[in-house]
Amino acid sequence: MTGSVRTWWHRNSALWPVALLALLFALPLAVVLTAPLHTPSTQWDHIAQVFLPGHLASTLALLAAVLLPALVLAVPSAWLIARFDFPLRGFLRWALVLPLALPTYISAYTYAGLLGPTGSISVWLATHWNIRPDIMHLPGLGWVLAFVLFPYVYLPTRVAFATGMSHVLDAARTLGASPVRRFMRIALPLARPAIVGGAVLVAMETLNDYGAVKYFGVRTLTTAIFRSWGGLYDPGGALRLSLVIIGLVALLLYMERRSRRGLTTTAQVRGSRERLRGGRAWMATGWCLLVFMLGVALPLGKILGDAWTTLPEADHTRLWAAARNTLLLAVLSASVVLLVALGFVFRQRVTRRTGALVRAAALGYAMPGAVIAIGVMALAAALDNWSGARFSLIGGIWLMVYALAVRFLSVGWRPLQAGIRQQSASLDEAARMLGASPWRTFTRVNLPLLRPTLLAAATLVAIDVVKELPLTLILRPFRLETLGTLTYELAGIEQLREAALPAALIVLCGLLPVLLLEWLGERHG
């Protein structure tokens, strides 16, 4: 009896800090969830009757318009790269991840500058061929966002195709199943969790975007938030609309969990790749190259070209300072996220379940950056007033790091969770049987095995922080400029060509971790 109490205490004494941490990270969400209690909405009738139906319908339409092309771009490419050898495969393998470095708003401006009604390609085509492409509508935006966001599906799906199912696929191949049949009957069903997980990230990023949808004139729940906040002067209404978004994301996450049910990945065996020859090889290269040209080369070429022409006039000290601040923020936020996420994963490993608090804390990703910023600010102000502190938390870099960590916690936590799920429970049992405490088991057994995932998770968070805009804008201290805020300043006054230089640096800052991630992936399989 005393033994079990002691075990209970032993288990849970280490877990309290984790629970507190989860609480800390769930607080901004609580501010939004309890909005009806503390912030009245003055225009709710109008919002509910006029805004909500239209904005909700076009949000759902946009989600479909992004997800379908994203899957079309991601899944076949992942399949080809993971299972076959063809010319340029080595290059395309990592090149297809590069769009991750492009923030959606920059990519929207860039594609519109090329293929919008007055874009340079459109104008050229109109003068020479008398056709004028126009991508500035909802389906066009769907493709634009799909081209930036598809790596969220491509990456996990490629890993799933390459490692998680090799033995089955190899067996099928030996038994003479055609590549198409192997793909449809084995690979797709087995990769479903990876595909759905990636698709959920794509959906969340779409829900969160403000710059691109606004520029394309597409109405979403996020524009509705800004419209009721800035247009109707009704912050209460904006908070209630955030609640709708959170509901939508909770639904997506629930669906994702259901799709994972009953599936466990087992062996981590890297399968052999089949060498394609002749026409089939060129078709594979052609497809991946097409995705690369349209999704990477085209926008990047435009951004770098514009950046190059504006380089001589630019204020270089300002640019470098902004780049340094951006990287510092990225590293700090990624470190905080990792520490917290590791706490969560540890708790999960010991208790064998994900607490509701942890799940709530990870919902920060569902909230628009601006809403998190406001929630965090309200908390800090309350804390200031309550403690009577003479210094304000607001305007400090740590408050900003906290808010960024809240926002991107799930980006770091999800890969760790997935990574540790692949570690067999028998490992832990062996360590425990040998007398190691849960903490020691975690730090000496689980953690070292998790190292590649750890770096990958940190990288994803860092990229997201570099790309983040609204939250950074609101919470940044005096005189702190980041590449995002610099780009926004110029894009906000429609000086898009001048905005290309900081945008190019954002992309380059994003590229470094993406390449690192790929290099690590190569090393660790």
Add this chain to the structure above:
Amino acid sequence: MRYMVPFMLLIAACQSPEKGPETRYAPREVNVYSHRHYDVDKQLFALFTERTGIVVNVVQAGDDELLARLEAEGAKSPCDVMITADAGRLGLARSRGLLQATQSNVLAAAIPAHLRDPEGYWFGLTMRARVVAYDKTKVKPEEIADYADLTKPRFKGKVLVRSAENVYNQSLLAAMIAHEGADAATAWAKGIVTNMARDPQGGDTDQLLAVAEGLGEVAIANSYYVGKLMASTEPEKQKARERLGVLFPVMSTHGTHVNVSGGGVARYAPHPAEAMALLEFLAGEEAQRLFSEGNKEYPVRPGVPVASELQAFGPFTADTLNLEALARLNAEAVKVFDAAGWR
């Protein structure tokens, strides 16, 4: 815990950057929350520091975000001056109790009464007009005298304008509601929706480029975007300006709709004297001239020379509606846009 080492190092590294507004020697300073993000503002702040020795600290973000930040910070806010690019937001800041009433004979003399708050809560610093840019090859300027002319059948499928989310569209409509009532404003908005060349997309510059490309004949745009287009060195924009003419429609018996970018002293400003000094400097002749030259905005101060690109548009009569009305009627304007189906 060797995993902790890099993290600790980072924390240490992080202590060094900018300490924020409070420094030990405390030189005179003024903290500005600004929605304006123009190079000319930076030049002006630097000039102000040079003249007065007062250091200017700036946070730039969207109007709404800055207002929310000011509100959340409450009595502890470091903000001295709130600068927005829309009179509506200044009025909103006043009604939320975020600004304080001030007395300044300098500002009262420099700024016409309709461009500042009657009780000194905020002051317009630069003016922008909502103008019409037209295709010189297809439209005669006599065809449009009033904003209402854009709703005539003559312009069916020819009008280019950006989305109703845009604050300058909202303030234009708010002014119309103030002068002519909500019903007339709704009828006008419906007329524009009927005449739109395409669903609203892009920014003001995109509407101007679209006119130059022949995708419509008239565009509603902000004067300073037109001025910037005219001053641009980019080839496409230079091509566009050959084809564009600019005219100033009126609102029946009232003048052309104008909005201001302006500032007010924050309610809990820690440096109110410095804040007033900054506002007075920005309303001075030199700053007003630089605003116009550098950013193609109209000075609020009478008698200050206007940028040459703007002079080329010719003179105009600005609506003298007190801009305090824009804040009061903004929410109604948004509803009118919704009723008219203007996206």
